[in-house]
Amino acid sequence: MKYSYVSHLYCPKCGKEFHTKEQHQLCSCGSPLLVDYNLDELQKNFTAEDLKGRENSIWRYHELLPVEDRENVVSLGEGMTPLVSFTNLGEDMSLENLYMKDEGLIPTGSFKARGAAVGVSKATEIGVDELAMPTNGNAGAAWSLYSARAGLQSTIVMPKDAPEITRTEVSLSGSNLYLVNGLISDAGKIVGKAVKDYNLYDASTLKEPYRIEGKKTMGLEIAEQLNWKLPDVIVYPTGGGVGLIGIYKALKELKTLGLVEGSLPRLVAVQSTGCAPIVQAWENGERESEFWNDSSTLAFGINVPKALGDFLVLDALYDTDGCAVAVDDQAILDEQEKIAGLEGSFVCPEGAATFVAIRKLREEGWIGQNETVVGLNTGAGIKYPDTVQVDPEMLEKNDTL
Numbered sequence: 001m002k003y004s005y006v007s008h009l010y011c012p013k014c015g016k017e018f019h020t021k022e023q024h025q026l027c028s029c030g031s032p033l034l035v036d037y038n039l040d041e042l043q044k045n046f047t048a049e050d051l052k053g054r055e056n057s058i059w060r061y062h063e064l065l066p067v068e069d070r071e072n073v074v075s076l077g078e079g080m081t082p083l084v085s086f087t088n089l090g091e092d093m094s095l096e097n098l099y100m101k102d103e104g105l106i107p108t109g110s111f112k113a114r115g116a117a118v119g120v121s122k123a124t125e126i127g128v129d130e131l132a133m134p135t136n137g138n139a140g141a142a143w144s145l146y147s148a149r150a151g152l153q154s155t156i157v158m159p160k161d162a163p164e165i166t167r168t169e170v171s172l173s174g175s176n177l178y179l180v181n182g183l184i185s186d187a188g189k190i191v192g193k194a195v196k197d198y199n200l201y202d203a204s205t206l207k208e209p210y211r212i213e214g215k216k217t218m219g220l221e222i223a224e225q226l227n228w229k230l231p232d233v234i235v236y237p238t239g240g241g242v243g244l245i246g247i248y249k250a251l252k253e254l255k256t257l258g259l260v261e262g263s264l265p266r267l268v269a270v271q272s273t274g275c276a277p278i279v280q281a282w283e284n285g286e287r288e289s290e291f292w293n294d295s296s297t298l299a300f301g302i303n304v305p306k307a308l309g310d311f312l313v314l315d316a317l318y319d320t321d322g323c324a325v326a327v328d329d330q331a332i333l334d335e336q337e338k339i340a341g342l343e344g345s346f347v348c349p350e351g352a353a354t355f356v357a358i359r360k361l362r363e364e365g366w367i368g369q370n371e372t373v374v375g376l377n378t379g380a381g382i383k384y385p386d387t388v389q390v391d392p393e394m395l396e397k398n399d400t401l
């Protein structure tokens with residue numbers, strides 16, 4: 001049996017096709033490229049039973065990942081994060097079947113490890129030796145650390161306001177780290193020029209096709225963890241939107257393979273009121289978003305003023321009867337505290353945004369009381385030590401309580 005059933009790359013805008021053995025970035029028309037698989041052939045050789053006893057990581061789905069030779073896999077054991085039942089928070093929202101997929105429990109502390117594991121593995125396979133990328137922090141941390149493991153050189157540019165811990169992670173990996181006095185879009189311009197000037201592999205969001213494949217595994221895992229019965233709603237904090245595009249792609253592939261049935265879950269993109277280009281586009285029924293000026297939010301991972309793959313995110317929302325919701329920073333902080341107090345989980349601000357949106361959609365009746373809802377907590381709260389300010393009482397050595 002083949003390790004991967006990858007067939008080719010294709011452009012979702014103009015339909016042009018490319019080989020997966022060569023290095024490709026965007027299509028000549030400017031669109032991101034997507035990966036396709038020989039699903040008909042795979043269907044003949046594969047059932048859910050085949051997954052039994054496999055390693056507890058994203059690589060259990062290797063047939064649906066683009067790395068063709070197992071030898072090229074660069075892994076730190078990422079994947080198969082817990083799908084935790086949130087009974088108490090669900091009760092607080094009058095929702096009977098609420099789950100959190102906890103991406104805080106993964107190498108580098110955020111779901112970005114999935115994209116990095118697959119992206120770096122495939123980069124190795126196609127002969128890349130040096131890559132560069134702009135980042136809001138977590139992706140840079142993951143890609144630089146996985147690059148170090150693979151022996152690749154990396155250059156990372158991040159906004160000076162990105163979570164400080166991610167600077168440390170990048171720097172410790174031996175990557176070339178630069179801070180920019182601006183946003184991820186400004187970092188992207190600097191990387192774009194460096195890529196041309198120094199002939200580097202551009203690992204920017206969606207400028208290489210394989211990161212989506214890594215993030216896709218969140219969708220595969222949700223389906224497997226729910227015993228191939230899909231939830232009604234999946235809610236995702238959306239910046240570049242790669243995770244949402246990936247989850248949607250995963251669910252469609254599982255459907256083609258006959259592993260899941262029925263309609264797909266309604267997908268929900270959550271953004272901040274301080275940066276909501278996808279929400280605005282969705283509200284106006286547009287298929288692409290406008291650049292969001294002067295964006296700002298404490299949920300730093302979703303501070304993306306214009307996503308290259310916005311049209312793919314919007315397609316996923318329209319095709320699944322989903323929606324897009326903006327939430328404000330104060331509600332994020334309140335929800336983060338509520339989740340810690342009711343469920344014992346310290347989620348990242350982006351993850352908290354997800355649950356604010358679920359609460360809002362439940363209140364509006366868009367989510368029904370009996371529906372099964374999965375919210376993504378995309379990273380560990382402990383990666384953002386400064387988001388929450390606490391002021392405990394200081395005791396002297398001999399004081400009593």
Ligand SMILES: Cc1ncc(COP(=O)(O)O)c(C=O)c1O
Binds near residue numbers: 237351
């Ligand atoms: C914790 C966290 N959540 C969500 C996102 C948004 O990810 P995506 O690009 O898949 O929309 C990011 C991106 O930096 C992030 O770091």
Ligand SMILES: [Zn+2]
Binds near residue numbers: 011012015027029031
């Ligand atoms: Zn094209």
